[in-house]
Amino acid sequence: MKCFRCQNQDPRLFTFDQGVYYCRKCIMFSRIDANTPIKKVTLTRKKISIQPHLKYELTPKQKEASTKVCQFLQEGKDVFLYACTGAGKTEITLESICLYLSQGKKVGFAISRRQVVLEIKERLQKIFPSLQIVAVTQGYTDIWDGDLIVCTMHQLYRYPYAFDLLIMDEVDAFPYIGNDVLKEIANGSCIGQKLFLSATPDESLLKNVEIVTLFQRPHGHPLLIPKVICLPIFLQFIVLLYYLKKWKNKQSLIFVPTIQDTYTLHFLLSFFISNKAIHSQITQKDKIIEEFHQKKFQCLISTTLLERGITIPNVCVLVFKGNHSVFNVSSLIQIFGRVGRSFLDPIGKGVILCDTQNESIKNCIRQLKQMNVNA
Ligand SMILES: [Zn+2]
Numbered sequence: 001m002k003c004f005r006c007q008n009q010d011p012r013l014f015t016f017d018q019g020v021y022y023c024r025k026c027i028m029f030s031r032i033d034a035n036t037p038i039k040k041v042t043l044t045r046k047k048i049s050i051q052p053h054l055k056y057e058l059t060p061k062q063k064e065a066s067t068k069v070c071q072f073l074q075e076g077k078d079v080f081l082y083a084c085t086g087a088g089k090t091e092i093t094l095e096s097i098c099l100y101l102s103q104g105k106k107v108g109f110a111i112s113r114r115q116v117v118l119e120i121k122e123r124l125q126k127i128f129p130s131l132q133i134v135a136v137t138q139g140y141t142d143i144w145d146g147d148l149i150v151c152t153m154h155q156l157y158r159y160p161y162a163f164d165l166l167i168m169d170e171v172d173a174f175p176y177i178g179n180d181v182l183k184e185i186a187n188g189s190c191i192g193q194k195l196f197l198s199a200t201p202d203e204s205l206l207k208n209v210e211i212v213t214l215f216q217r218p219h220g221h222p223l224l225i226p227k228v229i230c231l232p233i234f235l236q237f238i239v240l241l242y243y244l245k246k247w248k249n250k251q252s253l254i255f256v257p258t259i260q261d262t263y264t265l266h267f268l269l270s271f272f273i274s275n276k277a278i279h280s281q282i283t284q285k286d287k288i289i290e291e292f293h294q295k296k297f298q299c300l301i302s303t304t305l306l307e308r309g310i311t312i313p314n315v316c317v318l319v320f321k322g323n324h325s326v327f328n329v330s331s332l333i334q335i336f337g338r339v340g341r342s343f344l345d346p347i348g349k350g351v352i353l354c355d356t357q358n359e360s361i362k363n364c365i366r367q368l369k370q371m372n373v374n375a
Pocket of ligand 1 (some may be wrong): 024025027288
């Protein structure tokens, strides 16, 4: 017995119902009966000739990376673009997107997190104003075919055998990493080449692919190496307050390990500084992020929810209780990747507050320094 969607062959994961067995391993997407081939989805295909509208030209290093990616894809190879945070990963994919669209091929852009789907859709729409770009994620599933499809990894189940080029961003992140079902669904949706993007891949992701690296941000400045301050928890709060006062002319993102911490810190900081808290269980996430973009309050307290994808110009970043186990190396690298992305403030400011410096913090600093050396 086999499920043709998630490739499950474990008899314990099939259930007998109404005369047939169905797969329980991928039932959260929809019911698939055992040994039943998956039908190819029908999507519009037309040749589209477009050029990206960018405010700035790509830097020589970005151009070089973009050309390499395109060459490997044309040779029929899957590619991993290993680029530091803020290097302009999305921009590097544009040449490939244009190439596939000009040949009448279908392109999908899949991302782990919903917020980032909406952000990337907006960015791509500005770059390709004439293109019909659809964002497909929770709350946005009515229209799911367009010239270019941007979706969460989860939504790929709608697209069996659909994409000639499947771009997958943040493949080292939850929920994609370590999730066999999502991986098989992604494989099943791609009939051509895959282009993986990440700033923090682990070794297993770099196997059987061509690797293209880019460790220089467009402004050419090195990545921020955060300042690490070891203190007992009470003093961490005092120092946090000191920095927020010192950086009062800028906005700050504060990362905390747990949902409870977002509430505690929100309560305590409210006596001193305008702030809001955000985490996965808050329903009005988009609204809070939009208000932060509009500078309606100084400081946003978040769990690791916002560690990736979010770009706020000139934002300072603080990590509170930095030696908590939720902050692993890639998480910390992503968090400090929020800093120094703007040409006006290319270096930025970032602090880790912790009881003790653990391996994750040490490795984060080591890897950031290494990327600066290789830039
Ligand atoms: Zn299945």
